[in-house]
Amino acid sequence: MVRLFTLLCSVWWRFMMVSVGLLLGSQVACAQAAQAPVEVRVPFAPSPVTGSDGLVHVAYELHVTNYYSSTGTLHLQHVTVLEDKTSRVLANFTAVQVNSLLAHPAEKADTTGVVLEAGKRVVLFLWLTLPPGRPHPRLLRHQLAFTTSNGARQLVDGVRTSIVTAPPIALDAPLRAGPWLTHEGPGNPYAHHWNGIVVVNGQTTIPQRYAIDFFGLTPDGHALRRVSLEQLKTSAHADWVGFGADVLAAADGIVRDMRDGEPNQAVLASPSSPTDVTERTLMGNFVVLEVAPRVFVHYGHLQPGSVQVKVGDRVRRGAVLGRLGQSGNANAPHLHFLVSNSAAFEESEGLPFVFRAFDCLGSAKIHQVLNQAEQVTIEPRFQKSSRQQLPLDGSVVTFK
Template sequence: MPFAPSPFNGSDGHQHLAYEVQVTNVYGDTGTLRPRSLDVLDENDRVLLHLDEAGMAAAIRPAPEDGKPAGIAAGKRGTLFVWITLPAGAPPQTLRHRIVFTDEKGRTSRVDGVSVTVSDRTPLHLGAPLKGGLWLAHEGPGNAHSHHWGSLVAVNGTLTIPQRFAIDFVGIDKRGRAFKSVKDIHATTYADWFGYGADVLAVASGTVVAVRDGQDEHKPLEGQPEPASLSLDGLFGNYVVIDLGGGNFAGYAHLKRGSVSVTLGQTVARGQVIGALGQSGNSAAPHLHFQMANAATFEGAEGVPYVFDKVDSFGPESEGQLFGIGDRWQPAKIRHGFDQLPLSDTVVSFPR
């Protein structure tokens, strides 16, 4: 486990842990190892999570081909993305892992131990990152298949996940649509997208430690080349990074060109407008990318959990519904949340 997990409250009303287990198949004579099951236990031998073979295939990266079991070839490494919904009560202090494998000859091997101490790091309590409206928390926490949690970044021999708890906030209307009705979705303009130009807010008081403006924005839903680098400049377009203290850095990406209203070294106050939602950088459509990490840079940073002081949830929405495909989105009964992190593909708003 390269980075110890810490508990946080999700918008579903439950407490969670999210972390990774990296498994390396060292010996060549075993051939491909096939993970069959995983059990995660606490210090009292209480089973917090059980994954069968299908669950292992869904949790591991690189992902197996459709219909095939998970496998880790000789000399290769697989990463298990572990999401635990904790039972009520005090969170565990330590986690122990039991993993069962079979090799190409049908022999069974087991790993029992692989312990990690649960971090006592307290999630930072934040204010709203956006003003007004409804927002889809797209590709957010809990989705190991997302381009956020599922993206490992290697630099100078260090492997980290800067976007472990990142969220792409997409503005929607009351029907759950991201843009106005148009004949051709590939011919939309910025003015058609409900979130475009929305005020982006400082989630807490702090100091601006990285900022960029003046980068061109892309046409909505237009294909883009691979980024030049896995860095702030290579991915974020127009951005702001704020040092909130205590090793917590809030990152805002894909801001509207010319909208950034803060400068390097400036002290900002919670709720202050720092820019506007746009589509600069590595972005396929207008949205705000928001993340919390333990470093100001992208490369070498680890994503850390956080919670918003007030967040209202309206249930899940699919990506298809966002574009008006399939059944129309129907909001669930509103859930008023306090000190919670929106989970992946949940519709939320930030009450004042």
């Protein structure tokens, strides 16, 4: 009887210890997975677009705000992007990799993660490649892991954003022939275009999310004719290959805004800082063409006296709008080209687009094409004839 009583007590004690252990384990897990007092949002839903690498990409931003002053400093250690329906992981970023998602990463990444001070916000720029051979996900979910100043772990789970299902606008060439270098172009989160956040009139937008600066090149891949690197600052506009090239309507449309008469800037001179961020303070001479409902093509830095259209004009694709110049906030001759959802630059979101036909010769760096003494090696990473694709940053293209 004593033995039976002892056995029953032993079983009861083990049961209680297991129960307490499970309870404590659950409490520890909850403590480890405490909800972070952080706001995370995606201001503008991403749209899939096929790049000149033949892969489908989405570009978007995560705004992460450490809301309460009492929270103290947080360290963002992990970001995971999942397909919401299947929970399949599409991308994983650990502490050092999270640093690379910033517009201006720290030179020496903190192994404890990206520092997020109380009351501050960071913006993460995500360029994701969607898995080939599968239907595109309709909804993305995000998980973010933080640690507090005392080492406690906090999580955010469930931040969702839909993926736009409508295809990107298809355009014809904005320039003739080529070759052209697509500088500061799509897929480069460190480009001043994509990380150029505009905050005005109660809105935070990124008009230049997919913007491209087109630089004309010689057949051997240089942006200037017979000008050495030492002579760049004294070069004339006419020394630049693209200067004066016809700028073309990339689709049928209606001119919604334009300006002419602004002078070209001196080559490689630093433009004065604009007092505000608008088409008129940035683009010099420009044309804005509405090519579909809430789809606007913007052309900037045109030559003074070259603009051929006025507001309200209906133009056909291929029509000459003006000539490539260096007016406005530009330090070298090039065409600034972007597509957005508004005629007003400062209140618009950049939209993806594709060109119907172009040849991608490969890729090159801007420092190569500016140096006559350097033989430009066009890397053949995307070399092919492209249809319905978006030229990615650094591509060298010719238009049909």
